[in-house]
Amino acid sequence: MKKIVAFLCVAGLALPAGVAQPEMVPVPGGGFVMGFARGDADEKPLHAVELDSFLISATEVTVAQYRAFAESSAYRSSAETGDGSYTWDSLGWHKMEGLHWRHSETGRLRSAGEVRYPVLHVSWYDAVHYCNWLSENAGLRAVYTFQGDSVSADLT
Numbered sequence: 129m130k131k132i133v134a135f136l137c138v139a140g141l142a143l144p145a146g147v148a149q150p151e152m153v154p155v156p157g158g159g160f161v162m163g164f165a166r167g168d169a170d171e172k173p174l175h176a177v178e179l180d181s182f183l184i185s186a187t188e189v190t191v192a193q194y195r196a197f198a199e200s201s202a203y204r205s206s207a208e209t210g211d212g213s214y215t216w217d218s219l220g221w222h223k224m225e226g227l228h229w230r231h232s233e234t235g236r237l238r239s240a241g242e243v244r245y246p247v248l249h250v251s252w253y254d255a256v257h258y259c260n261w262l263s264e265n266a267g268l269r270a271v272y273t274f275q276g277d278s279v280s281a282d283l284t
Contacts, residue, residue: 137245150185157181188246194229205229206251213249
């Protein structure tokens with residue numbers, strides 16, 4: 129049986145005053161069948177997966193929460209250091225240079241009234257850096273280690 133390790137992001141007293149702390153909720157462990165027999169190659173084969181119990185944020189990471197991380201750590205997202213991100217409209221996906229987490233799904237710069245909206249245009253790597261930052265600010269060790277383009281997780 130294949131075992132999947134959940135993406136860990138530990139929340140604690142990590143964010144500045146006035147920025148909502150992530151509320152964590154438990155997800156019980158259990159098994160399920162993953163995959164799609166008639167799907168694309170990366171969806172095959174059907175296989176049994178077992179998950180341990182874990183905690184997950186009750187909501188998406190907000191613009192305010194991500195801003196606290198980016199500004200306090202001087203972190204620049206993959207979209208900021210790369211060539212932007214994508215927007216979606218009725219014609220499909222469009223690549224936009226300069227687009228990053230401060231922008232909406234349409235590419236518009238977010239207003240001050242949108243700080244509680246979910247942060248967009250962040251990569252998996254950006255999320256891992258955010259999680260490490262939350263852990264360290266809560267007095268815990270970082271779970272993820274980077275070696276070049278490789279990321280490993282110490283779940284002990």
